[in-house]
Amino acid sequence: MANKVEKTDDEWRSELSAAEYHVLREAGTESPFSSSYETDPTVGVYACRACGTELFRSETKFDAHCGWPAFYAPLAEDRVVYIEDKSLLRTRTEVRCANCNSHLGHVFKGEGFDTPTDERFCVNGISLKLEAD
Incomplete structure (x- = not known):
């Protein structure tokens, strides 16, 4: 994988739209059902919109009917980091590039989805860019 990307807030602001900056750099959440990626059938790789790192494959995407693109596994475990998020009433696991x-979003486990991992990476579509095969 490429070297770690380090940029100032001003550099990020100049490269990202205001909505992208809010989600990617301020850990915001886009509105549910606002991303076409939730149901997009295109085969390819979903990369980080900020740095281009390949994160998820379309083959691991599934329709969780949750309002955001859902994947059951990252492309490789070294592509994402997990951070315990206690900002709401229950503990969640934040996922970052x-x-x-x-x-990127959050990962939830044990929800009963019929996937190989029983995990749902609930990812903001605005934090991704799809690179078709």
Whole structure:
């Protein structure tokens, strides 16, 4: 994987839209059902919108009917980092890009989805860019 990306807030602001900056750099959340990636059938790789690191494959995407793109596994475990998130009433696990530390979403376990991992990486579509095969 590429070297770690380090940029100032001003550099990020100049490269990202205001909405992208809010989600990726301020750990915001886009509105549910606002991303076409949730149901996009295109085969390819989902990369980090901020730095281009390949994060998820379309083959691991599934329709969780949750309002955001859902994947059952990252492309490789070294592509993401996990941070315990206690900002709401229950503990969640935040998922960030390991290369640039951008917020992607959260991972939930044990929800009963019929996937190989029984995990749901609930990812903000705005934090991704799809590179078709």
